[in-house]
Amino acid sequence: MFPISIKFGASLEECGHLLKVARELGVEVIGVSFHVGSNSSDPHCFSESIANARGVFDLGADLGHEMTLLDIGGGFPGSDDFIVTFEEIAKVINQSLEVHFPAETGVNIIAEPGRYYVASAFTLAVNIIGKKCLPWNKDTFRECAKSVKYYINDGGFGSFSDIFHCHFTQKAVPYKQSVGQPLYSSSVWGPTCTAEDLLFNHAQLPELQVGDWLIFENMGAYTVSLSTHFNGFSIPRVHFCISSKIW
Numbered sequence: 001m002f003p004i005s006i007k008f009g010a011s012l013e014e015c016g017h018l019l020k021v022a023r024e025l026g027v028e029v030i031g032v033s034f035h036v037g038s039n040s041s042d043p044h045c046f047s048e049s050i051a052n053a054r055g056v057f058d059l060g061a062d063l064g065h066e067m068t069l070l071d072i073g074g075g076f077p078g079s080d081d082f083i084v085t086f087e088e089i090a091k092v093i094n095q096s097l098e099v100h101f102p103a104e105t106g107v108n109i110i111a112e113p114g115r116y117y118v119a120s121a122f123t124l125a126v127n128i129i130g131k132k133c134l135p136w137n138k139d140t141f142r143e144c145a146k147s148v149k150y151y152i153n154d155g156g157f158g159s160f161s162d163i164f165h166c167h168f169t170q171k172a173v174p175y176k177q178s179v180g181q182p183l184y185s186s187s188v189w190g191p192t193c194t195a196e197d198l199l200f201n202h203a204q205l206p207e208l209q210v211g212d213w214l215i216f217e218n219m220g221a222y223t224v225s226l227s228t229h230f231n232g233f234s235i236p237r238v239h240f241c242i243s244s245k246i247w
C-alpha cells in the first residue's frame, strides 16, 4: 500500500551493476535487503522479492561476493482484521524461503517489522467537538432519515495521516453504549481548516453528541509519530494503561 520502491532500492539490472562495481572497489557485499512497502496486502510480494533476492545472491556469488544475510524488511499487518493476516503472509514467506534459501545455505534471515509490533499497542480516543445535522441527502437531493457531520479533535494532520494516502482502514466505535439505536449515515471530519481533513464519508453511527468519545483501535503505527501542529491543534497525549487483572 506504500510503494517504497518508487523512492528507494535498485532494480535487478542495477543490482548486477552495483555488485560488479562493489567488487572492483573492493567493497564486501554481505547480503540483500528489501521492503515490500508498509501494510502489504499481497503475500506474493514477499515470495516474489525472496525469489529476486535469490537471483541477486547468485549474481553476487558469480562475482565472488560471500553473501550470508537476507533482510526481508517490514510490511506485516498490525491488526487481525486486515485484508490478509500475519499468519497467511508468514506461510507464503516460509514456503518461499524453503525453496530459495533452505537452511543448508547457511544464510541468516532477519526482518524489520514495525507496524506489526506497535499498531495494536495503542488505542486512540477522540472527542466530538462539533456536529451538523443535514436533513437532505446532498447526493440524491431526496429527504433522508438523517445524515450527520461530526467534527473531532484529531484528524489528517494529527493521528490520521493515513487518510491522505487512502489507506485508513480502522473503524470508529462510539464509547457510549448504543446497542439497538438507529444508525445514520455520518461523516467524520478532522478539526483543521481544510476540507480534505475527512476521515469517513459514510460511516454508520448512532446519533452522538458534542463531548462524546469515538474509539479507534490499532492506532499505534504511523499515527502520533506523524502528527503536526497544523492550525494550532495539539498532538494527542499518550496515557499508558494496564488492566488491574494483568497488573
Ligand SMILES: Cc1ncc(COP(=O)(O)O)c(C=O)c1O
Pocket (backbone or CB within 6 Å): 035, 037, 038, 039, 073, 074, 075, 076, 112, 113, 114, 115, 116, 221
Ligand atoms: C527500512 C524500513 N524498515 C522497516 C520499516 C517498518 O515497516 P513496517 O511498519 O511496514 O513493518 C520501515 C518503514 O517505513 C522502513 O523504512
